[in-house]
Amino acid sequence: MSYKILIIDDDVDLVEMNRAFFTSKGFTVCYAYNGEDGLKALRREKPDLVILDVMMTEVGEGFEVARQIRADEQVKNTPIIMLTSVNQEHGFNLTIGPDDTWNPVDCFLEKPASHTQLLGKVEEILQSLKR
């Protein structure tokens, strides 16, 4: 069975390149270019994992999307990998520690992340789900 990944990113090239990559690795890929469409796609497609860009139209829009995912009973357990440009996002005061209960994402990955890195994280998270 192939895993389904949802990519939410406003950068058309990032979506395309990740789509091409994960498709070639046997994943089913769906994507959205903004948060609103992303949430719709998430509810519709029920992916196994979401790759989310931290900043879309404005600073921290990705966090807002993550919060909304976590607030939705239907999809709140979907793992989220968040792509960031800087380690510490200003104004969010997020710590990446696993004990941080309200932290809405499972993993941060700093750009530019190579395909190998991203794939590694995706597989790691999907493996841990199986157990």
Added chain:
Amino acid sequence: MIIEKGKILVVDDELGMREGIRRILEMQGHEVDTADCGHKGIEKGISAEYDLYFIDLKMPDLEGTQVLREIKLVYPEAICVIVTAYASIDTAVETTRMGAYQYIPKPFEPEELQILVHRALERRWYILEARRLREEQERRLLEVAHEQSRMRTIINALDDGILVINQEGQVVLFNPGFLKLLNITTEIAIGDNVLDIIPAQLSNQIKEIFANRNQVQAIIQEIVIHPPAKLVIMANTTPILGRKGELLGVVSVLRDISELKKIDIMRSQFVDMAAHELKSPLTAVQGYLELVVDKTLGEEPELYEGYLKRSLERTKSLVNLINDLLNVTRLEAGKVRREIQLQNIKELIDDRIDFLKNDIKQQNLQVLLDVDSDMYVDADREDMLRLFNQVIANAIKYNKPDGTITITGHKNRNYVKVDIADTGIGLREEDRQRLFEDFFRAKNEHTRNITGTGLGLTIVKKIVDAYSGKIEVNSKYEHGTTFSIFLPITKSQLS
């Protein structure tokens, strides 16, 4: 001590007595005035303060006691000697009770008078000296009080908060700025212990200085106050040392640095956004190249050429972004060296249209020009070229194929007004409002494949602002956008 040269008034109706006393006293070097009746005695006696008064007890018009009373009323410290021919214990007691210094019975010997005057003037000297000291003290007190009230006024007028605390932790001094900054509403009196009322970070600073009294030094710290949130205070607590270096207390100076903090946050936000804008295209390029290099990745090789093309495009946009970033920071830092010269608007626009002709051709756009040829502004040529280049390039980039760009330029009062209108994708109202924000780019299905830095209009706005001009945007989503640029017309063309 004694008054060597006394000023003496003799009030007596008997000419012989008056002149007798005068003669004796003048011989001793004193200055003597006389009055021949009670009324004149009062009049002279209160017109100026004499060092010594001789008052005859029995005068036809007034009793000497009456004269004594009137003079004492005006000069309570006046030394009055009662001269009387009717010497009796009763009159003596009576006049001294009324404030007479002494009485002398008639007749008296010159030596008697001299001794009396000597003693009286000695006493007068002490009275005057005491008065002088008293007045000096009062004057000093007044000065001190004045100085204190002046310091007080200054301290109270300060925006910075001041808090002085003694060794016992009691408030010695504070100003309204202190109460306002820390939003303290409880009443505070001098002598109160406020360490529990002030924010913990501040009281900790104060306690720390008291705790390390041997190695005291200033503590400077940023304090974030809750509530109200977003208030950041720079607290500077310094020990107050006595003459021997002993710790007397501490003074805390508090300054509101919230605005500086805001600028700080905006700056780091700009850096974050710049990092994002730089890393996103890099990630795309890296990812595409990985796909192309590792032939096992990605799908059909036919797509590879597209990936390479996109990589090239993103790389170019990265270079543009870096240039724009440099321009923005340069304009912000005010480092721009402007060579202000007369610039012809039409010539500038023609120059840019020529510069961008290939892009115009590619989109098959039609350019309609209606710009007055005699409009000038005082500006730096580079600034103006960048300004028009950016706005015209946007009109090309966000146009629809086979669309039109209409550029009109006319005088508008004291301004040159240039309208650059396209027939392109337009802007949604919410996007139009945010258009000049750093890195803002309208995101919709039409703009997805258009690259841009999100800084072009930031730069445009900064240039226009630098020349006291303005820029307005009108737009209709999916129909087109018009930018109106207003620049002050050159002084030589002012109407």
